[in-house]
Amino acid sequence: MGYSVVALEDKIMEMYPEISRHGIAINIVFNEEKNAYIVSFRKDGKALTTHLEKKDADDCINGTKCVSLGVHTGQFIKNFEELR
Numbered sequence: 001m002g003y004s005v006v007a008l009e010d011k012i013m014e015m016y017p018e019i020s021r022h023g024i025a026i027n028i029v030f031n032e033e034k035n036a037y038i039v040s041f042r043k044d045g046k047a048l049t050t051h052l053e054k055k056d057a058d059d060c061i062n063g064t065k066c067v068s069l070g071v072h073t074g075q076f077i078k079n080f081e082e083l084r
Contacts, residue, residue, distance in 0.1 A: 026042075
């Protein structure tokens with residue numbers, strides 16, 4: 001399936017609006033070696049990173065919630081709030 005990193009980022013932001021609501025910046029790059037996307041969240045000089053498997057990214061693009069990413073997103077938001 002062909003799609004850009006920007007399209008994936010847009011889809012994730014659409015599915016998880018709490019990312020922008022909490023002022024968290026997101027950056028996504030594809031790692032050929034791991035065949036996975038590296039998703040980085042940044043806020044207030046802090047950064048957290050996770051991997052999004054290619055199949056999970058394909059599911060996201062197709063409109064299926066990325067369950068593992070959703071769990072990580074919730075944990076990251078909690079961590080960012082605790083770092084304040």
